[in-house]
Every structure is written in structure tokens, then in C-alpha cells.
Amino acid sequence: MNGVPNLDQHGMTYCHSYATAALASALMNRDVVQGKDPLHSKTSEVVVSGLMTGAAMQLDPAYRTCEKPEICDAIEFLKKKKACTADQSLFYKTGESNPRWIDDPAQSITGDCVPWERKVTVLSELQQNIGDTMIALESSSWNPKKDAQLFFEKNFAYDEYPLSDQTKDKIIEFALNFSKFVDQGKNYEAYAVKTATLAPACFQFKSSEETPVFKGNMPLISGTGKNPSCRHLSIWNSGFDKKTGVKNSCFREAVRSDLKDQNYLLKNINDVFDQPNTLPVGVAYCWTFLLDGADTPNMWEKTVGGCFRKGKSLDQDKEDGGKEVDHKSVLIGRRVNPTNGRCEFLLRNSWGNECTPYPGTTDNPDEFGNYYGSCQHELSTNGHADPWVDADTLLNNIISVDVLE
């Protein structure tokens, strides 16, 4: 996880995108260390796929099918992270020796690069479809408009925008600024969240044999390549297929298997950490133990749709004002606690690089459930505020596991 930042999702509901961005960033960094192409475009698919998990529940099916190719074109450009210089005002179609214009936006996603001028044009087209884009924004999260505004504020607003409202121009400029972030390859968070903002408009991604494959419920990659039966959407919300007619049996079966057996989940985690040069593991879980403490009796039942109070159904709990405490983060390390001999995982949350919210003391960082102490120890030694979490506590609260292969 060297070079992968601790992020802070603050008021945004993108826990899934932050977790996925951490996974993707770790993948990119590992490839760089190993001297490989950092797989930006492939990673972006991973990020996009993770982002979709939260959007799925409210997603308008029309936006799954790339019915707005110019929007998809812009997104594809952003995903590709390639731009021609101004004098290369051509699309280079993959596999062709002579570059030529590709006037059909729907085809442009097959180009190797997109000139800046074209990008502006593309975004102008996007602007013409801003109504659709706004719908995409509205579909992208639980509180999409608020999320979008928060993201503006967080990344661009103070330097460049007054923030009071979201105009169409702002969204276009936002996209342009975002592309700069992507070009710089620095801000994975912007990469992730911006993609989240636009991605619901373009839910269909090309298949690739080389695309990293997720196992578990975070990914929504289409065309994973390895399993033909998984070439379409994988949806986090089990009710999604009924709403949309989209079916993806292989994904949902995997989730059901996960939920049956905590040992199965643990095995999936351990299988990753048993490997050299390991990547993080994404986990969906009920998060209250992180603030209430490890000794607090577990009050949650779990389903793929979230966490709900024992003795109630998910719907009953929501009707009764239950909290939505499902969360996603990544596990970035494993150890045997040197004091009590218990198995623990190092948790990378998305609540900022500080330990203050977690329970515990600085006295004995290795004490059971001392999230604050173990986090402070990590912060002072590694610069990252990550608590060590007891494996049993985690498994009591875990919903599912996401593994990047």
C-alpha cells in the first residue's frame, strides 16, 4: 500500500468508490514497482465498476446501455488517460496504420487517443446532453446532488468556483478539470469519484481479457473475460434484476455463498494475504463496532442490501428509522497480535488520516479492541492512520469480501 493515501469521504456516500480507489491505487502502484505498465485504463474500469455498486439501486436502466454515445465517449476518454497533441487532431483507430477521423462518437471509444480539441467538442456534446448528465448525477448515489456539490467543494471549488449552485458550465469545467487530474495521474480519489459522477450514464464497458477480475460484490465489471457467463452486469443489490430485467446469476450466487459461511469469507481474505506482493482486500461490513468498540454486542443482521437490527427485516428496520451502517473499506495487512495471539487485519478506512474517532487508549496499542492505540502506532510509525481489527470482530460484522485477482 505504499503511496496509497488515506482518503476522507466526509459527507459523501461513496464508500464503495473510496474502497475501490484504494484497491485500484494499490494495483497501479504494485505494477509501477514491478516495472509494468500501471494499467491505468484497466484500473479505471475497476474503479468504475466499484462505483457502480452504490448507484445500482437507483439506476435508470436506460443509462446502463450507453444510449448516449457522446457521453460514453467523454467517459471513455477520461478512462483512457490518453490525449493527442494539438497537431494530432485525429483519432487513431486501434489496429489501423493510418490515422483518420472517426466522426461517429460511438466508434471513438475504439480510438487509441482523442485530441484535446475533440475532447472539448465531446464535452460540448456532453453539455448539450446536460439534462441526461444531471440524471446521471442524480442516479449516482444516495444523495447525488449533495455528493456532487461536496465533491466540487472538496477538489476544485475553493480555487475556481463559487459553490452556491451547480450550473451546467460547472459540470463541464468539472469534467475538464477532472481530466487534468487524471492526466497527472495523481488524484486517484478525483479519478474515482468523478468517474462515479459520470459513469452511471455509461454502464457498458468493453470486454478485455486483460481486465483485472473481481471476485465478490464490489465489482460490476462487464466483460471480465474469464467467465463468459459474467459478461454482463454484476449487481450488488439483489433486487436489481427484478427492477431492470438484468440478470447475472454468477455474481449473485457468489454473494449468497459468501453470506452462508463466515469461514468462506475468511478463507477468501487469507488466500490473498497468503500470496506474495499481495493486494488489499475489499470488505463490506457493518461499521458501528469501529466507534462503539469490539466488546459491544453485535446488533446487526446482514444481507447484501446492508445491515439491520436483529429481529427485524431490512425493510422493517428502515421503516423504524434504523441506521444505514453498511460500509466498505479495504484490509491492507494481516498479523498475529503479539500480545494476545489473535489474528488481526489492518483496516484502511475512508474517514481521513486520523485516529481520533476510534475507541481505545495510547497505553497498550496491542490490547484487544484498542483501535485508537493501534491506529496511533501505525500513524506514528508509517504515517497512516489505520487500526488493527480483530478478525473475529470483523467477521461478526462482515457482509462480503472483494478480491482483485
Place this chain on the structure above:
Amino acid sequence: MLSFVFFLLFSWSQASDIQWRSYLVVGKSVNFIVWPEKRLIISSNCKKADKKYESLRTKDLHCTAWDMIHKKRKIPDVKIEGGQNPGALICEALKAKVVMGKDGINNLSFCQFDDQSLISTGSLSHYYF
């Protein structure tokens, strides 16, 4: 490693465990009091000017951010979804503004009050949640 170097460059420890540390907040460097014992990361403008860090006590803190901690307000239940940072929602419930800070490559959100005092959202979580 880079973060650690950054830490050494921009902070220094006191006889007690109180430190001060700079974060980039909205593009500007802002000094903060980092007080692990109190679970507090609060802007240095909350400290009385004549008080030194090494002898700092909570009674030496005067600002809205600190008031929100030691004179805890009654706030409506915060509705958390999608793994939102609880402290950020508490900040909003306190009618204040969430702003982002940078700590090397890392992020950290703060709650900013009208008097420009700031407190980390994690500190708010600790005291309110």
C-alpha cells in the same frame, strides 16, 4: 516514508504529548494543536496567544470549535448512509462547514466555524457519536 519526513519537518513534540502540526486546508497552511490524550485536533487559533504548547490546558482554548466540544450541543440524530464520515455529518448538524485538509498524500476533513476555528471531523465523532 515521505509522510514521516513530512511529519518531522512540519511538527515537533512537546514535553507532554501535545504537538502542533501544519495541514494544508483549502490550499493554505494552517497550524493545529494535536492533543492525543484529549482526542483533539483543533486549529491553533483556538489557543490563547500567550500560552505555550508545552503547558497548554483545555482552559487555554477559546474558540467556537472548542465550545462545541466542551459545551456539547444537542444535535438532531445524524442519518448516515454509504459509509459517510460521521464527524462530517455532525459538523453539518452544528451548522458549520466541512473543509478538506491535506496531510502529505493523505486527506483529513475539518469542521470550520464562523470564527474560522477548525476541528477535525474525527474529534467531533469522538465527542458526539
